[in-house]
Amino acid sequence: MTGLPWLSLLILVPLVAGGLCLFVSATGARWIALVGTLIDFAISIYLWTAYDPNGAQWQFVEKYPLGGQVSYALGIDGIALVLIALTAFLMPICIGASWRAIEKRVPEYMAYFLLMEALILGAFEAQDLFLFYIFFEGGLIPMYLIIGIWGGVERIKASYKFFLYTLFGSVLMLIAMLYMAGTAHTTSIPALMAFDFPKQAQTFLFLAFLASFAVKLPMWPVHTWLPDAHVQAPTAGSVILAGVLLKLGGYGFIRFSLPMFPDGSAQFIPFMFVLSGVAVVYTSLVALVQRDMKKLIAYSSVAHMAFVTFGLFAMNRQGIEGAMIVMLSHGLVSGALFLCVGVVYDRLHTREIDRYGGLSDNMPGYALLFMIFTMASVGLPGTSGFVGEFLSLVGTYRASSWGAIFATTGIILGAAYMLWLYWRICFGTLRHADAAAMPDLSVREWWLLAPIAAAVFWMGIYPESFMRPIRNDIGRMLVRLDRVAPVGDSHLTLGKGTGHMDMGAMH
Amino acid sequence: MIPRFTAPLLPELMLSIGGTILMLLAAFTGRRGAALVNWLAVLLLLGATVALIGPPSHVGPVFDGMVSADLFASFGKAIMFPAAAVAIIAAHGWFERGTEHSAEYAVLIVFAAAGMSVMVSAMSLVALYVGLELNSLAGYVLAAYRRSDERSAEAGLKYFVLGALASGILLYGISLLYGFTGTMSFTGIAAAFARGAPSLGLLFGLVFVLAGLAFKASAVPFHMWTPDVYEGAPTPVTAFFASAPKVAAVLLATRLCVEGLGPATDAWRQIVIFAALASIFLGAIAAYGQTNIKRLLAYSSINNVGFAMIGLAAGGARGASSVLFYMAVYVVMTLGAFLCVLWMRDAEGQPVESIASMSGLAQTRPGFAAAFAIFMFSLAGIPPLFGFWPKLVVFNAAIASGYVALAVAGILGTVIGAYYYLKIVKVMYMDEPAAPYARVREPIQGLLILLAAVLVSPLGYLLIGPLGSLTDKAAGSLF
Numbered sequence: 007m008t009g010l011p012w013l014s015l016l017i018l019v020p021l022v023a024g025g026l027c028l029f030v031s032a033t034g035a036r037w038i039a040l041v042g043t044l045i046d047f048a049i050s051i052y053l054w055t056a057y058d059p060n061g062a063q064w065q066f067v068e069k070y071p072l073g074g075q076v077s078y079a080l081g082i083d084g085i086a087l088v089l090i091a092l093t094a095f096l097m098p099i100c101i102g103a104s105w106r107a108i109e110k111r112v113p114e115y116m117a118y119f120l121l122m123e124a125l126i127l128g129a130f131e132a133q134d135l136f137l138f139y140i141f142f143e144g145g146l147i148p149m150y151l152i153i154g155i156w157g158g159v160e161r162i163k164a165s166y167k168f169f170l171y172t173l174f175g176s177v178l179m180l181i182a183m184l185y186m187a188g189t190a191h192t193t194s195i196p197a198l199m200a201f202d203f204p205k206q207a208q209t210f211l212f213l214a215f216l217a218s219f220a221v222k223l224p225m226w227p228v229h230t231w232l233p234d235a236h237v238q239a240p241t242a243g244s245v246i247l248a249g250v251l252l253k254l255g256g257y258g259f260i261r262f263s264l265p266m267f268p269d270g271s272a273q274f275i276p277f278m279f280v281l282s283g284v285a286v287v288y289t290s291l292v293a294l295v296q297r298d299m300k301k302l303i304a305y306s307s308v309a310h311m312a313f314v315t316f317g318l319f320a321m322n323r324q325g326i327e328g329a330m331i332v333m334l335s336h337g338l339v340s341g342a343l344f345l346c347v348g349v350v351y352d353r354l355h356t357r358e359i360d361r362y363g364g365l366s367d368n369m370p371g372y373a374l375l376f377m378i379f380t381m382a383s384v385g386l387p388g389t390s391g392f393v394g395e396f397l398s399l400v401g402t403y404r405a406s407s408w409g410a411i412f413a414t415t416g417i418i419l420g421a422a423y424m425l426w427l428y429w430r431i432c433f434g435t436l437r438h439a440d441a442a443a444m445p446d447l448s449v450r451e452w453w454l455l456a457p458i459a460a461a462v463f464w465m466g467i468y469p470e471s472f473m474r475p476i477r478n479d480i481g482r483m484l485v486r487l488d489r490v491a492p493v494g495d496s497h498l499t500l501g502k503g504t505g506h507m508d509m510g511a512m513h
Numbered sequence: 514m515i516p517r518f519t520a521p522l523l524p525e526l527m528l529s530i531g532g533t534i535l536m537l538l539a540a541f542t543g544r545r546g547a548a549l550v551n552w553l554a555v556l557l558l559l560g561a562t563v564a565l566i567g568p569p570s571h572v573g574p575v576f577d578g579m580v581s582a583d584l585f586a587s588f589g590k591a592i593m594f595p596a597a598a599v600a601i602i603a604a605h606g607w608f609e610r611g612t613e614h615s616a617e618y619a620v621l622i623v624f625a626a627a628g629m630s631v632m633v634s635a636m637s638l639v640a641l642y643v644g645l646e647l648n649s650l651a652g653y654v655l656a657a658y659r660r661s662d663e664r665s666a667e668a669g670l671k672y673f674v675l676g677a678l679a680s681g682i683l684l685y686g687i688s689l690l691y692g693f694t695g696t697m698s699f700t701g702i703a704a705a706f707a708r709g710a711p712s713l714g715l716l717f718g719l720v721f722v723l724a725g726l727a728f729k730a731s732a733v734p735f736h737m738w739t740p741d742v743y744e745g746a747p748t749p750v751t752a753f754f755a756s757a758p759k760v761a762a763v764l765l766a767t768r769l770c771v772e773g774l775g776p777a778t779d780a781w782r783q784i785v786i787f788a789a790l791a792s793i794f795l796g797a798i799a800a801y802g803q804t805n806i807k808r809l810l811a812y813s814s815i816n817n818v819g820f821a822m823i824g825l826a827a828g829g830a831r832g833a834s835s836v837l838f839y840m841a842v843y844v845v846m847t848l849g850a851f852l853c854v855l856w857m858r859d860a861e862g863q864p865v866e867s868i869a870s871m872s873g874l875a876q877t878r879p880g881f882a883a884a885f886a887i888f889m890f891s892l893a894g895i896p897p898l899f900g901f902w903p904k905l906v907v908f909n910a911a912i913a914s915g916y917v918a919l920a921v922a923g924i925l926g927t928v929i930g931a932y933y934y935l936k937i938v939k940v941m942y943m944d945e946p947a948a949p950y951a952r953v954r955e956p957i958q959g960l961l962i963l964l965a966a967v968l969v970s971p972l973g974y975l976l977i978g979p980l981g982s983l984t985d986k987a988a989g990s991l992f
Contacts, residue, residue, distance in 0.1 A: 028879075071978070072974060072975070072978055073979065073982065074977055074978065074981050076977060111875075111876070114879075136905070139896060140896035140897045140901065140971075140974075143896040143897075143901075144896050146895065147890060147897075150935070150938075151942055151943075154939060155942055161943070162939060165943075166935065170928060170931065170935075173895070173928050173931055174925075174928045177924040177925065177927060177928055178921070178924075180908070180924060181908065181917065181920055184905070184908055184909045185912055187909070188909070188912055188913050
């Protein structure tokens with residue numbers, strides 16, 4: 007490992023690039039943003055290769071005390087690593103998606119995007135409680151501006167709703183953080199992950215963190231900001247919102263709620279399962295009746311995130327690994343689906359499903375890629391969606407068969423609304439002359455979508471690449487959760503013994 | 514050179530004597546000397562800040578315990594003197610266009626600073642009252658400084674009438690405390706409170722004194738004057754009111770509560786908690802409908818003083834330290850915001866105050882809009898801006914003292930308050946551009962805005978260590 011502060015660089019590069027963007031022309035800003043995000047992606051690839059899955063839990067650690075208890079402490083484990091890679095992978099694609107679609111105030115737009123990248127990456131890297139909060143909350147400001155300035159007709163309302171909803175959730179978490187810092191006399195996240203809070207306090211701490219992460223993820227019934235934000239946000243904004251920002255919620259559960267408050271989490275397993283079950287069924291049904299493409303995908307995001315909470319709160323290896331893979335897969339797939347919406351929106355300037363139809367005739371390349379992502383969203387074997395959803399369901403089944411029954415309906419309903427969406431847009435006859443006149447994907451659009459498709463297949467065919475970095479970290483977490491993990495009514499055993507299966511046995 | 518017994522009061526002496534000389538200078542030179550007097554006053558204030566290093570910071574009670582030259586007072590002065598100097602610099606280019614500019618403005622600010630200086634050092638009810646009145650009288654005149662302007666005259670009169678009422682209440686409280694304890698000194702009063710359950714008269718005295726101080730700090734329910742006076746007073750004066758005197762009042766209340774009323778903590782704590790929460794929520798909710806930026810910032814200042822009082826309610830050295838921390842950052846944010854307001858001029862160079870005139874500022878004046886947005890997000894306490902940290906510090910103090918519910922209520926207030934700060938950002942960044950502002954050529958003010966913006970930007974977090982240990986030490990000098 008070299009002495010360079012890689013993690014700080016990862017934050018610094020987009021910040022500097024964002025600052026530069028403000029002083030150049032629109033074209034210059036586009037190129038600076040693209041180069042900046044690509045450099046960040048390169049650094050993340052380096053991190054991935056240099057990261058030792060069997061090494062220490064926290065790698066690339068940096069720490070500078072800031073005074074008081076607080077310090078500027080960065081460090082990543084495998085879980086953070088894969089999410090950082092996802093973020094760094096999606097960012098250049100977002101810049102590419104905004105290349106033509108954003109015409110007004112381009113330098114500002116690029117600056118906010120890069121600022122957001124820096125803040126999101128910072129949140130994944132932070133090893134100090136308050137540093138995490140600063141990054142976590144700070145991401146609201148650029149997103150608020152992106153939705154509010156470059157959004158659709160109802161952008162102002164959507165931006166307020168987004169900001170105030172998430173802020174409201176987070177401030178309760180802040181109170182809990184202050185309590186934790188006072189009780190444990192440390193703000194170091196690794197130290198807190200090993201600290202045992204009093205059982206009674208854990209209940210309240212869990213609820214306070216839940217308020218924040220449930221809004222961010224989002225879980226039913228606090229998901230209502232998401233469809234508004236998605237529909238109004240520009241395409242790249244939606245991609246980053248669905249692809250990465252929502253993952254901060256899941257990351258929060260993995261990093262804070264489960265390891266820090268195992269008893270608190272265990273108390274709420276039935277509650278979380280009920281919320282997730284309702285989310286799967288309810289939001290899938292809502293997605294089924296949407297007339298707006300973006301709204302449909304937004305609701306499908308809520309349903310997919312319910313697989314994450316199902317898996318996490320099953321508290322076994324399959325569940326948590328599945329939740330992680332669902333998050334990664336959903337980051338890619340929903341991002342790609344929003345890009346697909348953006349492709350046709352850029353041509354026809356409407357998101358209404360009925361205005362399209364039969365696109366497979368005049369846009370075969372588009373139809374092909376859209377098909378791949380639709381199938382990945384449905385969870386077709388061979389795509390990333392299958393791996394995550396299957397593992398998550400196995401984990402859920404081991405914890406509660408009822409939970410698994412409800413969760414599985416999500417797969418069926420998911421297939422229903424996604425296939426129907428695809429059918430209405432790409433198949434049938436070319437009913438509308440303007441839709442029929444649309445040209446197929448440009449080279450730029452191929453460059454945006456093809457890498458995601460490749461990643462989707464990679465994750466679906468050889469998920470081990472993505473599981474290797476996170477395996478030991480999940481193992482460490484399971485040790486902590488072992489005491490409280492639910493014993494389900496189903497006893498899935500392979501071979502002999504009822505101990506925790508490792509993934510080797512699954513393959 | 515300097516007689517030994519005066520050394521602890523050197524800053525106050527500098528300001529009083531210097532202010533008097535400046536007044537004579539102003540009287541003899543007339544309008545021609547205005548610029549000279551202004552700059553001399555700025556130098557005087559900065560000199561007084563430098564003079565804080567040394568005896569004024571560690572000698573302790575002097576003049577038979579009338580005032581205390583300790584680090585707590587010095588910390589307050591080190592915030593207030595530069596803030597007062599900024600208020601003088603802010604006036605540059607503001608009054609000159611009118612006919613009413615004269616050198617007395619700077620002189621009045623210097624005298625107000627001397628009054629505030631006595632306030633934060635006061636260890637006796639007499640010193641408290643004298644300092645407060647010296648500050649207030651200068652303030653009344655300043656509020657009415659544009660005497661040809663109806664709104665300014667109205668602001669001055671309103672401030673004076675209500676201020677006199679508050680002073681009366683304060684004096685009545687002082688007389689009760691004196692009558693029931695037989696002493697004017699804070700330590701003596703503390704001793705009287707410590708002698709068992711306080712009598713009804715003592716409690717009344719405590720309530721009246723706190724009410725009088727709440728008026729100066731514009732805490733709810735004694736805030737009514739704030740929006741009107743802030744709106745009517747000339748903007749540089751408003752900037753001054755929102756910063757230095759507020760620090761003085763909050764710090765004075767802190768010292769009085771800790772040193773004079775320490776044994777009666779249970780009695781005053783409920784008052785402070787009520788005032789804190791009422792200020793936070795009223796400040797946040799009443800700001801919704803405002804269309805004038807100065808009125809909005811007035812409610813913002815009410816809202817902010819509520820957060821500082823949460824730190825006071827938390828009690829202990831930690832609570833006092835959090836109050837100091839909060840006020841230090843608050844002054845920077847507020848002065849920055851008001852300096853920006855000073856630059857809001859229409860095409861003819863006339864000042865405008867409506868929020869609507871800020872539409873699309875991000876496109877016509879991007880740097881200006883960015884600075885204002887930084888102050889707004891910072892005042893709202895949204896990380897990664899530094900305004901988040903002082904809020905965290907006061908909530909931390911409240912939770913450490915076991916007042917979790919208070920912290921939760923306060924933090925919900927920040928969410929409500931965030932709405933109207935966001936509204937300003939929305940108007941500047943998301944609305945269509947209105948007629949652009951005229952360019953203001955005031956490089957020094959521009960530098961000050963830049964400095965304030967940098968201080969409350971994420972770079973401010975580098976200050977957590979030094980500022981935190983300084984406020985801890987300063988608060989420690991009270992205990």
